[in-house]
Amino acid sequence: SFFRLFRLSLSCTMSHPHDVGDAAVPLYESKARSKSLINACTSSSVMAQLIRSQTSIPRKISIPDPSPHLDLPTVAQTGRTRSVTDVAVRSRQHEGVLHGPPVSPPPGASAAGGSAAPAKDDQDEEGSDREEKVTFTKATGLTTGEAEELLREHGPNCLDDKSTPKWLIFLRLLYQPMPVMIWLAIIVEAAIENWTDMGILLGIQFLNAFLGFYETTKAGDAVAALKASLKPEATVKRDGKFQTIDASLLVPGDLVLLGSGSAVPADCGVNEGQIDVDQSALTGESLPVTLYAGDMAKMGSTVTRGEVQGTVLFTGKNTFFGKTASLLQTGDELGNLQKLLIRIMIVLVVISLILCVTALVYLLTQGEHVKEALSFTVVLLVASIPVAIEIVVTTTLAVGSRQLAAHGAIVTRLAAIEDMAGMSILCSDKTGTLTLNKMVIQEHTPTYVPGETQHTILLAAAMAAKWHEPPRDALDTLVLGSAKLDELNNVEQVNYMPFDPTVKRTEGTVRMPNGETFKTTKGAPHILCRLLTDEEVVKRVEADVHDLGERGIRCLAVAKTDKSGNWNMLGLLTFLDPPRPDTKDTIERANVFGVEVKMITGDHLLIAKETARVLGLGLEIHDSSQLPSLGEGGAIPTDLKEKYGPAIRPANGFAQVFPEHKFLVVETLRQLGFKVGMTGDGVNDAPALKRADVGVAVQGATDAARAAADIVLTQPGLSTIVVGIVTARMIFARMKNFIIYRISATLQLLCFFFIAVFALEPSKYDSSKSGEEWPQFFRLPVILLMLITLLNDGTLISVGYDLVSPSNIPEKWNLRSIFLISAVLGGVACVSSLILLWVLLDSWNPNGIFHGMGGTSGLQYGQVTACIYLKVSISDFLTLFSARTRSFFFTTKPSMILLCAGCLATAVSTALAVSWPKSDPDGVEVIGLARIEPKLMALWIWIYCVICWFVQDACKVLVLKVLTRYNVFNINNVLEEHEFGPEEGVFSDEAAPPGPAPRH
Secondary structure, three states: OOOOHHHHHOOOOEOOOOOOHHHOOOOOOOOHHHHHHHHHOOOOHHHHHHHHHOOOOEEEOOOOOOOOOOOOOOOOOOOOOHHHHHHHHHHHHOOOOOOOOOOOOOOOOOOOOOOOOOEEEEEEEEEEEEEEOOOOOOOOOOOOOHHHHHHHHHHHOOOOOOOOHHHHHHHOOOOHHHHHHHHHHHHHHHOOOOOOHHHHHHHHHHHHHHHHHHHHHHHHHHHHHHHHHHHEEEEEEOEEEEEEEEEEOOOOOOEEEEEEEEOOEEEEEEEOOOEEEEEEHHHHEEEOEOOOOOOOEEEEEEEEOOOOEEEEEEHHHOOHHHHHHHHHHHOOOHHHHHHHHHHOOOOOHHHHHHHHHHHHHHHHHHHOOHHHHHHHHHHHHHOOOOOOOOHHHHHHHHHHHHHHHHHHHOOOOOHHHHHHHOOOEEEOOOHHHHHHOEEEOOOOOOOOOOOOOHHHHHHHHHOOOOOOOOOOHHHHHHHHHHHHHHOOOOOOEEEEEOOOOOEEEEEEEEOOOOEEEEEEEOOOOOOOOOHOOOHHHHHHHHHHHHHHHHHOOEEEEEEOOOOOOEEEEEEEEEEEEEEOOOOHHHHHHHHHHOOOOEEOOOOOHHHHHHHHHHHOEEEEEHHHHHHOOOOOOOHHHHHHHHHHHHOOOOEEEEOOOOOOHHHHHHHHHHOOOOOEEEEEEEEHHHHHHOOOOEEEEOOOOOOOHHHHHEEEEEOOOHHHHHHHHHHHHHHHHHHHHHHHHHHHHHHHHHHHHHHHHHHHHHHHHHHHOOOOOOOOOOOOOHHHHHHHHHHHHHHHHHHHHHHOOOOOOOOOOOOHHHHHHHHHHOOOOHHHHHHHHHHHOOOOEEEEEEEEOHOOOOOOOHHHHHHHHHHHHHHHHHHHHOOOOOOOHHHHHHHHHHHHHHHHHHHHHHHHHHOOOOOOHHHOOOOOOOOOOOOHHHHHHHHHHHHHHHHHHHHHHHHHHHHHHHHHHHHHOOOOOOOOHHHOOOOOOOOOOOOOOOOO
16 A cells, blocks of 8 residues: 555645746646656655544645646655645545554644644645645643653654564574584484583584674674664753753654754654755655645655754654555565575585485494494584584675675675675665765856856846845755855845745845846746747747756756846756766776666656766666556566566666655566665665665665665765675675585595495405504594584684685576585595595505505504594695685685684694594594604695695686586576577677676
8 A cells, every 4th residue: 555545646746936947847747747746745655544543633635736837847846845644645535545553643733722833825826725734733842751651652763673682693503404413413422422522512512603693793783883873863842941862762742843954853743934854865856845834744854944843743663664664574585695505504414414324324234333333423424514604604794794894884684795796786766875965056057148157147146045144945055055155245135025936936136336236036947038028048048948958957047137127038057966976986887897787766757867877877767657566455566577677677777766666676677587786865765675685775874774775884975885896796705615615525524434434444454464453444533523623614714804806797606516616626635535545554565556655554543543634634724725716726815814724724633643642532543643653644644635635626627617618507607597589688788787798
């Protein structure tokens, strides 16, 4: 029902004290004009829900027919505001579709005991009609006790924060799939009374949980700190005096001050007087709206001029913000990274279970003791599965979130970093995002009197206003802020005619220092042309207005009387909401990284086209007639991809859209296979922000936009977005490198021990000269396996700080290629470990191929165990450095943190292998390599590992070249295949963004 009333509200029309829009924008039919006004009515159905049960509040419902003489095409330029509440009531009466819980009238806002201030009569060319008003009792202030009681009844004046308790975050880290596997292993170890191994597994379990909890909550705390720093305040009358309080403590019936520059803290009725309110966050328009006594100032807007007292009518979830939040619940779904990790873990766990169970059955059939066979299998399973994969990924994302925060982007959802790395289309709101959200005089100034310049025309326009007083509206602010008013110090204003709807211009009579007296006027060009007698000038003005209108530029005409009292047109002042200084460069940089920018705005089509032209976005800007709409009950159309995809994909942007259109454009692009980003700052952007893969709330965004967004910018403009894309792709590369490594390490360890159990039984080798009996199968003690796991996981945390190069194209997970590359890396390491084990076990064979080489003659079994521990450890760490590059390992240097962590881990492993005292943990003999001859055995193991590492890296590069050359597994494809022909395909020649085109 939120969107259903848009079409019912098309009869809502408005006008503005300086009705100058026709100066630049050609007139359209009333229906088309009303369509451009529709953003003002986006809150209509919401407000109707709020008042559905308030039948005791009388409202004047009189919506006149749209006037054919309206000059402005957009609601933001209107000054006489129809209360959106009245439009909502009218819509509800005609449609009867609104639903929702009744909201009790606030104290001081009921019908009893008062009525609204008299409606202000506005005259226009058609006659007069009375403003529609919301009737309420003007508040006089509450006591602290009354406010506390109402606060308990209505709740805080803020959006609901559904944050997860920290204890639950920690608890979840103990019952996810990987921790469950460890719990099962702990139970098995306890059942067979292997208390030492059970203690080791418990230590690993809680160590991983604490580490994950620390990294997961760190980013969330940063967001909470941001929200606390942005907490709004309000000036309210309590206990007979005005005081500044936390805006979340406001209650219905409070008396608040609404002053220039302050945010409207709740939905408030204006008691007396008038204020100009910037509603761009609600409507997507640029110019403020003038509100009179009885009008509704909605939460999320900002007062730009004037100061009045207001009565709080609705707070918290009962405001426009709160009702809009219900539309944001449809975007809750698992992140791509979560899905990826789940798939990887399932594959690895299944492989581990199959191989480990097979090995267990084999050992039992070979007569191995049940306790030893079960202990070995369980520990191997725990060591092989990627226990810390989520923790390391979370750590990498958390480190990345802090890097983004340093650049002014606060991440509210860690997985959004991965989504941003793959983002290929960025949909951006215009007002306040691409532009400055303020009107600025343009350099182009058509003149019609010789000698006139922009400077002199600005002075003449200032004379048609009260330049000694504060500006009365947005156009006065524009003119007086641009003119050099000190040059008018000696000019006397004899008479002043303010704006009147019947005249639609302002006029000033001034006396110059030399005694000369004349009149100046400013207003809409077609109005001022009626004052002229020179038809040639009129034609020139009309031609210029038409040309400017085609470019979407607004203009203000300025005229002056001569000595004979005849009016002469001095010129046209042109103005626009200009782009931010860095926006064009930001868009170009985004294109370089393969990200196409689309503008989606509620502003007028011509204005959107001019903005797109200036920014280099392209000229394929369409109105909302080509866009889908929500079905009955807010249902998403089922034919978005097939019916609307071909039109939405090549477009550079859309204008005159409603919030539902933004939402559905994002959804259509997502269904086409694109990772979509959406930036915005207003309530009208919130649904699309929530639905997008990456929702970005720009600086100064409303609470609703920040609540819906994944990333909140704390710096102006979109330049932070490009920095975020680069940072996200670097983070993505780190995560991909880690996942490739972790899969390869798992495969190496698992396959090595699985094959060793079947093919390399130590007892079958001639070890009679060693004076000891070798075991039936080869295994490592639990303590050594856990040391490998702990040192690996400790080193892997440093992956989050590694040096990587960002990709120039959107990143995408390709699991088939990832598993293949991991299998190559793990396979080479596994084969080299099996070869070494065979050589070591065969060391007593005088006819062995490698007998006597590198001191491999007659080794004790404890030395064999230590050698394999050292080999597996070193191979794991060297594989990490090979997995982090797509080319040879030496082409990209690692970060100092990663290098130091790797060196430290290998040094610890080497020291343990060299100095381990002679012992038999878990019944397996171990002895340090330096404790008996040959004492240089560790050096030979290192040399062997390095040689195998070069072979491993070369195999990786060869496989990647084959995959790339023949596009195996679609490894070259950035985006999914689409159901379009050659001319409508993804990034076709016509629709391709500037910069390097993404690979197909």
